Amino acid sequence: MSENRHQPQAPTRVQAMAPGEQITAHHHDDHQIVYAGSGVLAVTTEAGTWVAPGTRAIWVPAGCVHAHRAHGALELHLLGLPTSADPLSVDAPTVLNVSPLLRELILVCTRDPDDDSPERRRLRAVLLDQLRASPQQPVQLPTPSDPRVRAVCDLLLDDPADSRTLAELGRQVGAGDRTLSRRFRTDLGMTFPQWRTQLRLYHALHLLAGDEPVTTVAHRCGWSSTSAFIDAFRRAFGETPGAHRRH
Template structure:
């Protein structure tokens, strides 16, 4: 992935992306991130492959992982930034997670509300981390082809 942006911290926030819109390759070193599609389908691509998440899934991206986002359909993207040492699943690679109705509401509440350390926000985050720990991992990934000729054919057209 050429021209990689480096961001020290991944903020917790929401972001709307138009169909086909992309977030350029970037890495975040001090936070891990859970990305959830409130609408549309999210694709996260790394050198290892591409992971897909509709509204019933989230994608866990560990700190230091170079990745890019792409929207399939209108994407209401909810990004949850957590300290790098907060890794409730102990994962070191992107992973798709099942999102229960409770986990969905926790993600929405944490990404839409104030992003401070009030007692209420800390309790919400603690329950959210409990729910992430209990979330089953889903194999919704397309691995990157090993043959150079196949990799070239799978690249999306330049925009």
Template sequence: MMQKIRHTPVAPTRTQRLAPGGEIDAHRHDDHQIAYASRGTIAVTTDAGSWIAPATRALWIPAGTVHQHQAHGELDLHLVGLPTTDNPLSLDKPAVLAVSPLLRELIVAYTRAPSNDTPPHHNLRAVMLDQLALSPERPLHLAVPTDPLLRELHDILRTDPSDNRSLDDLGRQIGASARTLSRRLRDDLGLTYPQWRTQIRLHHALILLADHTPVTTVAHHCGWSSASTFINVFRRTFGHTPGTRLTT
């Protein structure tokens, strides 16, 4: 549970640079907010779990959501505040959105330009909102399980994503059968064990890549049998290879 929550009524629109490991502490806004990292990887944590996004993704943070930001790698963070009347995708929960090359440039330009009440500024905002409305949601949410057994399993896998033991073996360690754990995963998170483990591994992989860890090392540390297997999974999920560097 996050403590010392700040209340900042207006969500800011700005560009901010954070050093690796830098944080913006727990807070909430009365506005919606978009968080986009044109360099590095941004993680947003709420009581419901964590969302993480490389440069091909943006994070949607609904009004009133208590959240904190953390930088992985050198971070160029672009924040867009939107009033509650502007919700192009009608999302009421945090989400990861795909960012097209056009949307990327619009967000970067909008957050770097001084806020002003001029027609060009309004036009830029309107096109950005139109592009946001076309952005598909991506399943990069790492939910925190509510079930005590799953929380125990979650801690094991987050501590060592390369742990390749079967669900039967892990279940013996925490005192539950694979069948019980599988059923609770479906009921709690709506995922199979392989799907959940892949999500955990991809989250960890994004953090390592943001720190410029070699792809082969990332694959090994995150439990993939080979770099090529990791690259294929990463490409299917993010639309580009893990070695791609997308910067401004």
């Protein structure tokens, strides 16, 4: 995140992105809604990575330095909002559940960005109301600052299917499991099992965007069975992996 372009106005537009394509680190003076009409979007800051499939959108607050990455062919919808319009009052990127109504409002409001008709202003007002009512979803992979926690995380980032316990991983990096367990909570705000599950879900979204079969994704992400993967995915994203791919 060393590069940091300043774009005073957050753009409103629809943009196609190829698999793996990135938008480098930048920040705006406005708030922005970022939504993937197709594919899977990852927004990264120094604090971590937020992931959004088609059932989620990411709220990026004004001034937040962030970068985008496409997993799969991405139809990116960007909607800039002035700081006076702040329905969430949060100071970090936030993943929001996208209802069918909110999805249609985002799609309409990101087309023809120069339209400032009374009809469009009314639609934006409804969109802000829907954002206020949208449940926030913890689809985030925080970045560790503690070197011992980072060493363990790096091992799993290299191989999300690694099923070793925290004690076994700790022996490889030279730290005890009790110390690591405590550091995961203080450094990342979640337990080691919670972080590993988030990592596996993030990796699963990436693989599904590349049209990998569901059974293969379950195996490569470390779930003991395909049914266990489907259950975890449904709890996290509100739909099965197969339904997610069809969308």
